[in-house]
Amino acid sequence: MSNKYSLRLRKFILAARAILIAQYSLMIEYRAEIVLWALSGLLPLIMLALWQESQSSISSIFSRDNLSRYFISAFIVRQFTAVWVMVTFEEDTIEGRMAPYLLQPIAPFWRYYLSHIAEQISRIPIVILMLIILILFSPNLFWMPGLKDVVMGLIAIYLAFSVRFMLHWNFSMLCFWTERSSSVERLLMIPYLFLSGLLAPIDSFPAFIKSFALFTPFPYILYYPSKIIAGLEVNTLSVLMTLLFWLTLFTCTGRLLWHFGLKRYSAMGS
Amino acid sequence: MISIDVKGLSKNYQIAEKEPGLRGSLKYLFLRTSREVKAVQGINFSINEGEMVGFIGPNGAGKTTTLKMLCGLIHPSSGLISVAGYKPQRRSPKFLRKITLVMGQKQQLIWDLPPIESLLVNAAIYGISESETKRRIKNLGEMLELDDELYRPVRKLSLGQRMKAELLASLLHLPSVLFLDEPTLGLDVNSQIRVRDFLLEYNRKYGATIFLTSHYMADITSLCERVLVLHKGNLFHDGSMASLTEKLTPYRSVKIEFSNLYPLSEFRKYGSIHESNDHYVHLLIPRERVIPNISEILEKYSVTDLEIKDPPIENLISRLFLKDSKK
Known part of the structure; x- marks a missing residue:
């Protein structure tokens, strides 16, 4: 019995590896586009420049050094938690590309998930280059994060990406009911911008907004992983456990929505 | 086996219906109607x-x-x-x-x-x-x-x-x-x-x-x-x-081009005329008459081009269903 499962797992790993390689090759074809996508993730660095120049309440919570570390970490986290599954899922469903995916013995979910991973891998050198340029222009921004912070930060980034991916995956399923779901992505951008800590650290928010934000997944997608990498005070274990909670929740709802959505699927466009 | x-096997769909124009669009915004389509029965x-x-x-x-x-x-x-x-x-x-x-x-x-x-x-x-x-x-x-x-x-x-x-x-x-x-x-x-x-x-x-x-x-x-x-x-x-x-195909489609001009009436005996111009005629000839009629046409007229084929399947099927509905 265990042999059967290990064989199945081995086959799945080989299939995932092949999809990942093909998707990586595809991303390399679009290298100019990846540079532009990476540049579009500069918002945390812009916010860093803005907050450093302003005399706001943030300065009482974050020192100048900690603020720059936070926003540089937020820049890194944002680069590796970019998700666009709602757009591609909608395109594939409406234009009929979903049909061949559904007829292969691997869940279409993995194609989308692995294409995001492939894009992240292809983004690594560009992000490193951008960080080098940033440090060359402002050497005082450089700091050497501790090994523990890096390892925990990487785990947090991966979990944060997975949570954000699953959140968007859940909303992608709306396609089965409304045929258009990508407009929800624009709607999701609003809480993401304000509650994830992208524009300002959550700790600088009024208490009631902060309490509200902590009931949503958004601070865990960006704010806390950034704090972990920046080496700021944070309960790492609690952050990772909360991320796991959101991941489990969204995975369960995603599976349910997929199950019911497929029954409504009309294979349009194919 | x-x-x-x-x-x-049956499949029914609900299809949203929208009237054309601005009025239709406004109506569609607030009140949507749909109808059931029986795609397979x-x-x-x-x-x-x-x-x-x-x-x-x-x-x-x-x-x-x-x-x-x-x-x-x-x-x-x-x-x-x-x-x-x-x-x-x-x-x-x-x-x-x-x-x-x-x-x-x-x-x-x-x-x-x-x-x-x-x-x-x-x-x-x-x-x-x-x-x-x-x-x-x-x-x-x-x-x-x-x-x-x-x-x-x-x-x-x-x-x-x-x-x-x-x-x-x-x-x-x-x-x-x-x-x-x-x-x-x-x-x-x-x-x-x-x-x-x-x-x-x-x-x-x-x-x-x-x-x-x-x-x-x-x-x-x-x-x-x-x-x-x-x-x-x-x-x-x-x-x-x-x-x-x-x-489906009691007729075959025959397109003929001639080097000379001939009266169109001469071709009526070979089949029904579907289309024609000065040097060209498109005939629908009963299947069993195709070979004798074409042989005669080739003998009597100066033909420069000839095409024989079955009409497109869509047309044939439509004709069949049209005939069926008239019965």
Whole structure:
């Protein structure tokens, strides 16, 4: 019995590896586009420049050094938690590309998930280059994060990406009911911008907004992983456990929505 | 042994209706109405293993809907389907390994990469070993006359080369049931012939069941002995190709060009005149009169060009249904 499962797992790993390689090759074809996508993730660095120049309440919570570390970490986290599954899922469903995916013995979910991973891998050198340029222009921004912070930060980034991916995956399923779901992505951008800590650290928010934000997944997608990498005070274990909670929740709802959505699927466009 | 078994299969859709113009748009914004479309209405048929069956009908007859239900893409409203012993709508991995769906107007190949990359992904998904993948690509590639094309980006291939690569990708796991939806759509005549020859060879070599829809009569006549005709969601005909051809094409379309001018009235005795101008006449001649009438025309007139063919299948089917509704 265990042999059967290990064989199945081995086959799945080989299939995932092949999809990942093909998707990586595809991303390399679009290298100019990846540079532009990476540049579009500069918002945390812009916010860093803005907050450093302003005399706001943030300065009482974050020192100048900690603020720059936070926003540089937020820049890194944002680069590796970019998700666009709602757009591609909608395109594939409406234009009929979903049909061949559904007829292969691997869940279409993995194609989308692995294409995001492939894009992240292809983004690594560009992000490193951008960080080098940033440090060359402002050497005082450089700091050497501790090994523990890096390892925990990487785990947090991966979990944060997975949570954000699953959140968007859940909303992608709306396609089965409304045929258009990508407009929800624009709607999701609003809480993401304000509650994830992208524009300002959550700790600088009024208490009631902060309490509200902590009931949503958004601070865990960006704010806390950034704090972990920046080496700021944070309960790492609690952050990772909360991320796991959101991941489990969204995975369960995603599976349910997929199950019911497929029954409504009309294979349009194919 | 039965490969595809369909009993009382139906599919109904709800379609939103919108009146044209601004008023219609405003009404549609606040109050939406929909109507039920009965795409497929209780059809029954069964297909044996290794059989090649043509599935034809006018546009909107329900062919593609049926095909989508047979391969498990959509759930039927009612009825039972069994394909290779499985319920398609469950989409079990074992079932998915036994079937394939090839759509002439859609492709699964990754547009910006060479087909070989998609083939390797498919091989891994179906758990085919590296050596076996190489062997299958070689064998199927030879059957399809594909070689260097597998290493050029899909976007740089011609439509015919793309379709052949698409077939290779869809058949790499050697499925025993093939659903083909317009596989020769848009291909030139040579490519159409190659695809047909390939399908015949695949059927012979692997004993696969082939269920094919096409608007090209030649696809159906050269591949299928049996044909199912669907009209308005109902199965209109299930029988041999010969009986359907006789039923559908009592006439053949004959286009003739002349070097001289002749009175049009002279041609009425050969068949009904469909179209004409100074040096050209398009006749519809009863099937049994084609050879004697053409021989006489060639003898009596100076013919510069001649084309004899069956009218497009869409026209034939429409004529048949028109005749049927007049009865």
